[in-house]
Amino acid sequence: MFFRTAWLVLRKDIAIEAKSFEVLTTTLFFAVACVLIFAFAFVKEGRPVEDAAAGILWIAIAFSGTLALGRTFERERYGETLRALLLAPAPRAALYVGKLLGMLALLAIAEALLAPMVALMFQAALFSRPLLLVGLLAGGTLGFCAVGTLFAAMLVRARSRDVLLPILLYPIIIPVIIAGVRGTAALLSTPPDDATAIMWLGILGAFDTVFLTLSLWTFEPLMTE
Amino acid sequence: MDVTVGVDFDSVQLVDVSRHFGRRRALANISLTAGAGDIVGLLGPNGAGKSTLITLLATLAAPSKGEVRYGGQPASRLGPALRTRIGLLAHELHLYPELSARQNLVFFAELYGLDPRGLVDAALESAGLTDRADDAVNGFSRGMRQRLALERALLHRPRLVLFDEPFTGLDDHAVGLIADRLRALAAAGAIVVLATHDLDLADGLVTRVALIRNGRLISDEPAAPGLRARYRAQVGAH
Numbered sequence: 001m002f003f004r005t006a007w008l009v010l011r012k013d014i015a016i017e018a019k020s021f022e023v024l025t026t027t028l029f030f031a032v033a034c035v036l037i038f039a040f041a042f043v044k045e046g047r048p049v050e051d052a053a054a055g056i057l058w059i060a061i062a063f064s065g066t067l068a069l070g071r072t073f074e075r076e077r078y079g080e081t082l083r084a085l086l087l088a089p090a091p092r093a094a095l096y097v098g099k100l101l102g103m104l105a106l107l108a109i110a111e112a113l114l115a116p117m118v119a120l121m122f123q124a125a126l127f128s129r130p131l132l133l134v135g136l137l138a139g140g141t142l143g144f145c146a147v148g149t150l151f152a153a154m155l156v157r158a159r160s161r162d163v164l165l166p167i168l169l170y171p172i173i174i175p176v177i178i179a180g181v182r183g184t185a186a187l188l189s190t191p192p193d194d195a196t197a198i199m200w201l202g203i204l205g206a207f208d209t210v211f212l213t214l215s216l217w218t219f220e221p222l223m224t225e
Numbered sequence: 226m227d228v229t230v231g232v233d234f235d236s237v238q239l240v241d242v243s244r245h246f247g248r249r250r251a252l253a254n255i256s257l258t259a260g261a262g263d264i265v266g267l268l269g270p271n272g273a274g275k276s277t278l279i280t281l282l283a284t285l286a287a288p289s290k291g292e293v294r295y296g297g298q299p300a301s302r303l304g305p306a307l308r309t310r311i312g313l314l315a316h317e318l319h320l321y322p323e324l325s326a327r328q329n330l331v332f333f334a335e336l337y338g339l340d341p342r343g344l345v346d347a348a349l350e351s352a353g354l355t356d357r358a359d360d361a362v363n364g365f366s367r368g369m370r371q372r373l374a375l376e377r378a379l380l381h382r383p384r385l386v387l388f389d390e391p392f393t394g395l396d397d398h399a400v401g402l403i404a405d406r407l408r409a410l411a412a413a414g415a416i417v418v419l420a421t422h423d424l425d426l427a428d429g430l431v432t433r434v435a436l437i438r439n440g441r442l443i444s445d446e447p448a449a450p451g452l453r454a455r456y457r458a459q460v461g462a463h
Contacts, residue, residue: 008336015324015328016321016324019324019361075321078322079317079322080317080318080319081321084319085336087283087285087313088336088337089307090305
């Protein structure tokens with residue numbers, strides 16, 4: 001029942017997105033705009049500022065991810081459908097997992113566009129260690145979405161949710177962003193510093209485990225108003 | 226899967242229930258019992274606590290004090306399976322406007338562990354939306370959406386049916402349809418709780434009247450003619 005419910009919620013979100021492309025297009029547009037603005041600021045005469053690429057990649061992911069979180073849960077606010085989901089006879093944590101999977105899929109698409117774009121515009125050898133890059137992106141995105149999905153769901157009925165979400169979210173996910181930036185920067189050094197990247201990947205794994213466990217544990221009590 | 230197998234109850238009981246939101250008291254020491262076949266009208270002015278009471282009954286919030294019992298057992302003991310027996314129709318319709326009527330019903334049927342085949346077609350027919358089944362809900366009128374929302378709330382044949390201001394914005398025909406459906410549900414053994422401040426509608430529809438003011442239950446008695454006069458005497462002008 002748990003995984004079936006998570007799958008149903010994910011499938012429903014995909015069906016809605018397939019009809020409107022609203023969240024996907026706004027997220028991608030925002031992410032691309034973010035990287036372009038940084039490119040204008042940090043690339044002078046065709047030469048990028050050293051070590052900027054990793055930070056810009058993760059800032060674009062965090063900002064566009066925050067936008068996507070807000071828009072995804074705005075859908076559940078309209079018509080109070082989140083309450084209808086909470087009324088279903090399934091473990092409420094399964095609803096969280098379904099929404100989390102949808103966010104992960106959305107950000108995976110954004111990252112598939114962002115990573116090559118950052119590599120191209122900042123002449124960064126992001127793909128010198130593709131598996132490590134994918135691991136860092138996956139680990140960082142999971143940590144970001146695990147906390148972000150919980151907070152976005154909590155704030156659905158709050159009047160100032162658009163302001164409160166980043167205020168609550170960013171202080172918590174700073175360790176994840178730092179680990180992502182440092183790990184990615186290690187991949188961009190010459191030669192790539194695999195050992196450091198793997199260390200940051202391990203730290204991301206630890207953060208993910210803690211954040212995911214806490215989110216699954218607290219979702220039901222937090223959502224029972 | 227037949228979701229009616231498992232948890233069931235023939236009464237719901239609020240025992241000395243209070244609910245606070247921070248320092249604000251929304252409900253204070255409410256005790257109320259409703260049984261199968263009852264249509265309980267929760268009446269009171271705006272902000273009286275009717276919606277909070279519905280939220281507690283729906284298990285969407287927990288009481289700050291006291292207990293809600295379903296067939297004598299608290300919600301915490303019955304677990305998520307309890308929600309197979311609760312249906313809620315509120316002013317907000319709990320529908321996804323981008324999805325079609327059929328997609329909405331299929332999604333919620335599957336969420337309740339029901340086989341949507343046959344069930345969804347019957348619900349669409351009951352809502353009078355068979356020919357609009359594959360149209361997006363955001364193209365529907367308020368009345369069509371409300372009929373669809375009603376079917377969505379009743380897909381799993383709930384024992385406890387909660388209505389929170391379900392008639393807002395509806396024309397007389399739509400109101401009549403929902404009122405008839407509500408009577409049929411009670412006749413079939415459902416416990417119906419209707420929160421409204423529409424006294425004309427409640428008069429002649431509800432079988433019991435619970436008057437709420439400032440979060441307190443000020444009366445709970447069988448329905449009788451002259452509801453408006455009693456309301457005016459106990460709650461104030463309306």
